[in-house]
Amino acid sequence: MNRERTEGTGFIRRPPVSATCCGRAKPMGDSARRLGLRPSMVCLMLCLAAVADATEDQVASTFSLEARNLQEYSFEKMFRTPVPYLMYESSDGIMWFAVEDDVVRCDGWTWLPLDGGRMQLGIGHVRKIVETRGPTLWFLTNAGLVCQRDGKVYRLRQNDGLPVADVRAVVEDRNGQLWAASGKGIAAISFDGGDGTPSVRRIEQIPFLEPEVNRALAAPDGSVWFMALRRSTDSAVIFRHKSGVWWPFAYQSGTPEDLPEGCLHDMAVDPEGNLLVTSCRSLYRCRNMRWECIGAFPGQEPARNQSRREPDHRDQNKILVSDDGSIWVYGLAQSGPAMTASLFRFSREGKETEYPEVGSWGSAASLMRGPNASVLAVTEQGVWQSAASGWRRWEIGKDTDHTALRQVLMASNGALWLLTQRGLFRYAMDTEPPQLTPKGDWPTHLHEATASFAVEAKDRWGTSDRVVLEVSLDGQGVVSQAADAPILLKRLSPGNHFLQVGAVDAGGNRQVLPAHPFRVSLPLWQRGDLLAILLISLLFVGAPSIAYASYKHRRLKQSLAALQSANVRLQQADRLKSDFVANVSHEFRTPLTAIMGFVDNLLDGIGGSVTEKQVRSLERVKANAERLGHLINDLLDLRRIESGRLELHCSQIKLHEVATGIIATLAPRAEERSIQISLGAGADCPMVWADRNRIAQVYTNIIGNALRFTPQGGRILVEVKTDGNGWVYSAVSDTGQGIPPEEQKRIFDRFYQVAGVMTGKTKGAGLGLAICKELVELHDGTMGVESKPGEGSTFFFRLPTVESSRT
Amino acid sequence: MNKKVLIVEDEEDVAQAMCDRIESWGLETAVAATGRAGLEMLDQIHPDIVLLDIRLPDRNGLDVLRDIRQRSADLPIFVVTASHGSDIEPRAREAGANEYILKPYHPGELRRKIFKAIGLGTTDSAESEQSPGTHPG
Numbered sequence: 001m002n003r004e005r006t007e008g009t010g011f012i013r014r015p016p017v018s019a020t021c022c023g024r025a026k027p028m029g030d031s032a033r034r035l036g037l038r039p040s041m042v043c044l045m046l047c048l049a050a051v052a053d054a055t056e057d058q059v060a061s062t063f064s065l066e067a068r069n070l071q072e073y074s075f076e077k078m079f080r081t082p083v084p085y086l087m088y089e090s091s092d093g094i095m096w097f098a099v100e101d102d103v104v105r106c107d108g109w110t111w112l113p114l115d116g117g118r119m120q121l122g123i124g125h126v127r128k129i130v131e132t133r134g135p136t137l138w139f140l141t142n143a144g145l146v147c148q149r150d151g152k153v154y155r156l157r158q159n160d161g162l163p164v165a166d167v168r169a170v171v172e173d174r175n176g177q178l179w180a181a182s183g184k185g186i187a188a189i190s191f192d193g194g195d196g197t198p199s200v201r202r203i204e205q206i207p208f209l210e211p212e213v214n215r216a217l218a219a220p221d222g223s224v225w226f227m228a229l230r231r232s233t234d235s236a237v238i239f240r241h242k243s244g245v246w247w248p249f250a251y252q253s254g255t256p257e258d259l260p261e262g263c264l265h266d267m268a269v270d271p272e273g274n275l276l277v278t279s280c281r282s283l284y285r286c287r288n289m290r291w292e293c294i295g296a297f298p299g300q301e302p303a304r305n306q307s308r309r310e311p312d313h314r315d316q317n318k319i320l321v322s323d324d325g326s327i328w329v330y331g332l333a334q335s336g337p338a339m340t341a342s343l344f345r346f347s348r349e350g351k352e353t354e355y356p357e358v359g360s361w362g363s364a365a366s367l368m369r370g371p372n373a374s375v376l377a378v379t380e381q382g383v384w385q386s387a388a389s390g391w392r393r394w395e396i397g398k399d400t401d402h403t404a405l406r407q408v409l410m411a412s413n414g415a416l417w418l419l420t421q422r423g424l425f426r427y428a429m430d431t432e433p434p435q436l437t438p439k440g441d442w443p444t445h446l447h448e449a450t451a452s453f454a455v456e457a458k459d460r461w462g463t464s465d466r467v468v469l470e471v472s473l474d475g476q477g478v479v480s481q482a483a484d485a486p487i488l489l490k491r492l493s494p495g496n497h498f499l500q501v502g503a504v505d506a507g508g509n510r511q512v513l514p515a516h517p518f519r520v521s522l523p524l525w526q527r528g529d530l531l532a533i534l535l536i537s538l539l540f541v542g543a544p545s546i547a548y549a550s551y552k553h554r555r556l557k558q559s560l561a562a563l564q565s566a567n568v569r570l571q572q573a574d575r576l577k578s579d580f581v582a583n584v585s586h587e588f589r590t591p592l593t594a595i596m597g598f599v600d601n602l603l604d605g606i607g608g609s610v611t612e613k614q615v616r617s618l619e620r621v622k623a624n625a626e627r628l629g630h631l632i633n634d635l636l637d638l639r640r641i642e643s644g645r646l647e648l649h650c651s652q653i654k655l656h657e658v659a660t661g662i663i664a665t666l667a668p669r670a671e672e673r674s675i676q677i678s679l680g681a682g683a684d685c686p687m688v689w690a691d692r693n694r695i696a697q698v699y700t701n702i703i704g705n706a707l708r709f710t711p712q713g714g715r716i717l718v719e720v721k722t723d724g725n726g727w728v729y730s731a732v733s734d735t736g737q738g739i740p741p742e743e744q745k746r747i748f749d750r751f752y753q754v755a756g757v758m759t760g761k762t763k764g765a766g767l768g769l770a771i772c773k774e775l776v777e778l779h780d781g782t783m784g785v786e787s788k789p790g791e792g793s794t795f796f797f798r799l800p801t802v803e804s805s806r807t
Numbered sequence: 808m809n810k811k812v813l814i815v816e817d818e819e820d821v822a823q824a825m826c827d828r829i830e831s832w833g834l835e836t837a838v839a840a841t842g843r844a845g846l847e848m849l850d851q852i853h854p855d856i857v858l859l860d861i862r863l864p865d866r867n868g869l870d871v872l873r874d875i876r877q878r879s880a881d882l883p884i885f886v887v888t889a890s891h892g893s894d895i896e897p898r899a900r901e902a903g904a905n906e907y908i909l910k911p912y913h914p915g916e917l918r919r920k921i922f923k924a925i926g927l928g929t930t931d932s933a934e935s936e937q938s939p940g941t942h943p944g
Contacts, residue, residue, distance in 0.1 A: 195853035582892060586862070590818050593910040597824025600914050606831040629911055636891055 034337060073424045075099055082259045088129040088418050089411050090137055097424070098126035103139060103146075108413075114146075114153050123155070132172040138168045145180055147198050149191075153199050156180075161200030162187055169216035173224045179204075179241075181213035183225060206239070206246055215266070220273040227267055227277075236264035240278060265317035271325050278317035278329055283346060295346045297329060297354070323373035324348075330358075330367045330377070343367075343377065357391065358384075368408070371463030377410050414459070414466065414506030433511040434459045436465050436503040439486075449492045453516070457483035459505035470502040470510075472501065492520045493529060521672055568699040574643055581639040585632045592632070595625050614625060634767035637697075638750070641774045648691040648778060655730050656683045658692060658719045662699040666707060673712045677703070682720030685728050694775050695799075699732075700769040702795045705736035709793070726804030731796035738789040747785060748773045772797075810925050811835045813854035815845035815871065816887075817864050821942070825858065825887075828914055829921070842866035846874055854882070857903075861888040861895065869902045873907045876903035883924035887912060 075081045075097075084097035084104070095106040099124050103114045114123075139146040144157040145167045156162055163184035169187075171179050178189040178198075180605055186204040191197065215227040223242035240247040258717035265278045275286040283295035297317075305660030317331035325348040330341070343358040360378045370376040375386040382395040382405065407419040416427040457467040467483040474497050481487065483503060496519050502512040524530065599622045604609055610618065640646035656679070663677050670677045688695075699718075706716045714735040721729045739747060746752050751766040776783040776797045787793035812829050816822040817840050826836040829926050837852050839845035842863045849857070849912065857875060861868035875884055886899040889910040895905045 047830050582890070585891065586889045589891075590821060590908050593889060593912065594818065594820035594824055596819060596911040597828065597914075601824060601831070604831070604914070606826075606827050625911075633891070 032147065040453055065139070071426050073426065075104075075424065079104065079113065083423050084419060086126055086129065087407055087409055087417060087424070088131075088137075088450075089409060089417075090131050091135050093412055095411065095417070096129060096137065098129065098139070103148075111142075114148065127168075128170075130170045132170070132178060133176065138170040140170060142166055145170070148199075151197070156189070156198060156200065161203070163203060168214045169226075171216040171218050171224055173218050173241075174222040179216060179224055181216045181228075183212045183214075186213060186226065204241075204246075208738040210521055217267055217269065217275075218277060218591065225267060225275055227264055229771065233794070238264060265331070266319045268319040268321055268327075270321055270327065270354070276319050276321070276327060278319055278331070280317065283319070283327065283329055287583045294350070295329070295341060295344065295352055297331075297344045306717075312701070320367040320369065320375060322369055322375050326375075328367055328375055341379075345375075355391075371461040371466070376408070378405055381403050383408055410461075412506065414508075433509040434503045434505040436501070436511040436513055436738060438513065441517055442499075442518070444518045446492065446518060447522070449490065449520065449522060451489045451497060451518070451520075452486045453489070453501070453515075454486040455483070455501055455503075457503040457511075459595075461510075466506040468504050470504060472500040473497060475500065494520050494522045496520075578639060578643050578645065579634060585636045587631045589629065592625055592629055596629075598623065599625065629768070634771055637771050638767060638774070641778065646778065648694060650689050650691050652687040653690055653692050653695065654683070654685065654687050655799070656685060658695050659699055659718050659720060659730065662696055662703055666700070666703055669707055670716070673707070673710075675707060675710055675712070675714050675716060677716045677718065680717060680719040680721075682722075682730075685720050685722045686803070688728050688779075688799040689802045690779050690799055694778075698772045698775055698797065699730075701772050702732045704730055705768065705795070706793075707734070709736040711736065722801070726801050727798045728801055729796060729798045731794050733792060733794040738791055739785065739787040739793050740789055741787075744785055744787060746782070769795075808835060809835045810855040811837065811852055812921070812926065813837050813839065813845065813848055813852065813857045814867070815839045815842065815857065815863065816860045817862075818860075825912075825917075828917070832918055832922075834921075840864070842868065842871035845871060849875060849878065856883045856885065856921060858885045858887050858908075861886060861890055861899070869898060872899065872902045872904060885920065885924070917938065 012642065068413065075083060077766050079099070080098045081102075082097040086098035088096045088098075090096060093108070094098050097104045101124070103123065103126065105112050122143070123139060123146045124141035126139045126141050128140040129137060130140065134148040135146060135148050139148070144155060144160070144162060147154040147156065156527070163182045164179065167180050167182045169179075169181040171181070173179065179187050180187045180200075186206065187200045188202050188204060189198050190201045192199065192201070213226045213228040217225045217227075219225060221242070225238065225240050227236065227238050229236055265280070267278075268276045270276055270285065272287075277284045277286070283297075284291050285294050286292075294346050313735065317329055320328040320330065322328060327346040329346070331343045340359045343355040345353040345355070347353070358377060361377065361381050361384060366378050368376045368378060373668075377384040377391075379387075384391045385394065402420040405418065406421060407417075409417040409419070418425040418427070435456070436803055437456050437459045439456045442453050443451065455469065456464075457469060458464050459466050464483040469481050469483050469487065470478050471481060471487050472478045473489060487499070487501065489499070496517065499516045499518065500512070501516075502510050504510050548789065549585060599618050601607060603615060603618050603622065637646065658678055663679055703718065710716060716735075717731075717733045719729075719731045719733075720733075723729065743752075748769050750770040752770075773783045776799070779799050781797055781799040783795070783797040785793060785795050812834050814822050814825055814827070814829075814836055816838060819840070821839075822838045826838060828837050837848055837854065839848050842865050845859070845863075849888075859868055859872055859875075863871065868888070870874070872886065873886060875882065883905045884903060885906040885908055886895075886904040887908045887910060888895065888899075891909060899907050905924060908917060908920070
């Protein structure tokens with residue numbers, strides 16, 4: 001949950017970083033140069049000895065740093081202060097340095113004291129720097145608690161609610177609750193004091209003891225462990241808080257008898273989440289709320305009052321759990337009259353190893369996790385790194401006094417910070433690229449679409465978890481991946497490829513392998529490209545066909561819609577035309593009615609007598625008015641026939657009867673010109689199914705025509721016959737001049753007039769025969785003409801009998 | 808007292824010619840130029856027969872016909888029109904018309920039908936008339 005840095009020598013190892021934060025080392029150097037710091041060019045002989053070359057010595061090998069970019073940061077020059085005594089790197093990559101009465105932060109570019117530069121923050125001596133989520137930094141000082149969050153600095157003192165000023169531990173549990181523990185109690189802190197200011201929300205009353213807490217630890221299961229001294233009995237106790245309940249473990253049954261009160265030194269959590277506790281001589285593990293002793297080491301139980309003098313048991317039997325799950329305990333052991341360092345390792349398999357050589361490395365050592373699951377032991381004499389078969393010592397700064405190490409810190413950007421009693425140094429580890437070699441034989445000819453290429457990539461620390469691989473296939477798109485996993489290529493297409501692999505360490509140094517060419521040939525069924533070609537071919541054939549069909553369909557629909565719309569418009573136009581004709585004929589007839597009314601009145605002597613000559617003139621007026629009336633009627637009839645609106649009112653009629661009536665009507669006109677109209681036999685002919693008025697109209701027309709074109713004294717014969725085969729024939733023959741053959745075809749055309757043979761007193765409009773033919777055909781009959789010029793003409797038509805028209 | 812004929816006709820000349828003709832038969836005439844005037848005169852003069860045009864300036868002649876028929880179920884009403892639409896005659900007869908006469912009217916046909924409708928004989932007619940059904944066509 002939270003990480004802390006305690007005063008004194010020691011290391012903090014940062015988790016592996018991603019490639020995105022690799023570029024910070026160089027700006028740091030630039031910034032230092034801007035500050036006028038001259039790099040101390042320390043030439044160190046480096047020899048990176050392989051583990052296999054380990055000697056029998058206690059120090060099996062050395063690991064030297066060629067620190068061409070070693071830089072010293074002088075706080076004396078920058079801030080006129082002594083050397084910092086504590087440093088810390090927060091999770092956002094910012095370095096924090098506790099110096100004198102202030103804290104200085106460095107983001108790689110600028111160095112900035114928390115109080116803005118006066119170096120008079122007055123926070124006292126920083127015992128610990130603790131980071132909680134946010135990131136929020138807590139500086140545990142002897143004057144209280146200082147909190148840095150979102151660029152703001154808050155201070156909590158005793159009169160702000162803290163039990164005492166001397167806060168020993170700040171811890172954040174899994175639920176985000178912050179706890180500050182001091183020698184007088186435990187306070188719950190929250191950021192609800194207005195403007196996000198931290199404030200003490202409550203003081204926890206521990207029901208069973210008066211604790212003097214000196215350590216706190218948040219476990220993965222959500223509990224917070226506190227290690228404290230019980231003042232009443234002057235004995236060390238350990239207790240737990242979880243879900244609002246306090247659990248006093250020192251009083252639980254199952255407490256090992258040899259867990260001596262007053263002699264608890266350190267606690268930690270093993271990889272399984274169990275609590276580990278060291279006492280003077282033993283290592284205990286609390287599993288399933290039961291204590292068990294898992295290791296013992298020779299130690300000296302301090303005098304009972306010693307715990308009170310050194311309540312935090314500094315550097316005594318400290319626990320470190322390394323990445324391979326081993327539990328390391330480093331402390332001081334009584335060796336004769338003096339206290340000497342001791343180091344034990346308890347592997348996960350339960351094997352105990354003692355490293356007596358640590359005794360010669362100098363005092364004030366501490367442990368930290370190193371690269372590749374190793375452990376670094378940092379003493380005033382130097383740094384030792386554990387290896388499989390021994391220890392190797394880091395050769396640091398032969399020309400500079402790098403002894404008297406206080407703290408070593410491997411920053412996330414790959415830099416190595418050294419804090420000694422003499423100064424602050426930084427090795428920008430950006431001069432040497434990482435090692436990168438192919439592991440095994442890389443294939444050059446593949447028969448499947450997936451391939452795996454293993455590499456071995458290590459930075460100068462020999463670790464691969466700080467190295468990021470950059471993989472590019474065929475020079476396209478660089479993909480980053482972890483260095484410890486093989487490079488996996490999927491869905492390779494058949495053909496030639498080349499693979500480029502580079503490795504980038506935390507300092508941004510890059511090593512690139514030569515491009516690796518390889519060839520992929522796939523069996524047919526894995527050839528996605530062939531399938532694609534097949535599909536595309538189908539698409540090229542199918543899609544245009546579908547598109548064309550769809551296009552045709554669309555065009556057809558458009559045409560249909562256009563036709564329908566045109567049809568609607570035509571129907572509208574046709575109706576308008578019919579209405580127009582009907583209206584016009586009505587308007588024509590109205591004055592005609594007046595004319596004929598007055599003419600008839602005059603002719604009949606209404607209003608006075610007229611002379612004979614006047615009568616003749618009036619008759620001419622009347623005849624022309626009648627002609628006009630016929631013309632109007634004919635036009636209307638034609639229009640009705642044309643528009644299909646002529647309704648036939650059919651009944652069973654005898655043609656002979658109709659002809660008789662018409663002949664009777666026209667007889668006076670025939671007599672005027674001595675024309676003989678005779679009607680032949682045919683009264684016994686079958687009846688026809690027809691509109692009597694319309695058939696009368698036909699007879700009136702063709703007999704009237706015959707009268708008109710027959711010279712005086714001529715003959716007209718009307719005949720009605722049947723062929724006994726479903727037809728009734730009627731013919732009107734005259735003895736006129738006849739019709740030339742070339743005109744016979746056109747005689748039924750509208751407005752056609754036979755030229756120059758008019759003998760009657762009135763002309764026709766040339767519409768009568770056309771209407772007759774239409775009317776006959778409306779009755780499913782036919783009409784025609786036979787004529788010989790000089791001999792006369794015969795107009796004939798036939799209609800179906802009632803019987804045949806019903807079938 | 809002479810029989811009275813009410814002519815509802817908006818065309819003055821047509822109405823005048825008809826009046827002249829009808830008065831020559833010894834009947835009295837009255838002319839209304841609109842449908843509304845026709846209905847008013849119907850109440851004033853109590854005609855024996857009405858000759859009604861279909862196209863009138865104010866109202867549809869068929870509506871006027873229905874109104875007249877509503878007031879008097881027995882009054883002979885002739886529709887005299889220049890509209891030769893095939894559907895008009897049935898509609899006119901449905902609305903209560905006794906006769907349907909097309910313009911230009913034939914004087915003899917008109918006289919015969921009027922005299923028949925008002926119960927006068929036709930024997931006094933000295934006019935030479937053509938038989939019905941010979942409307943020029």
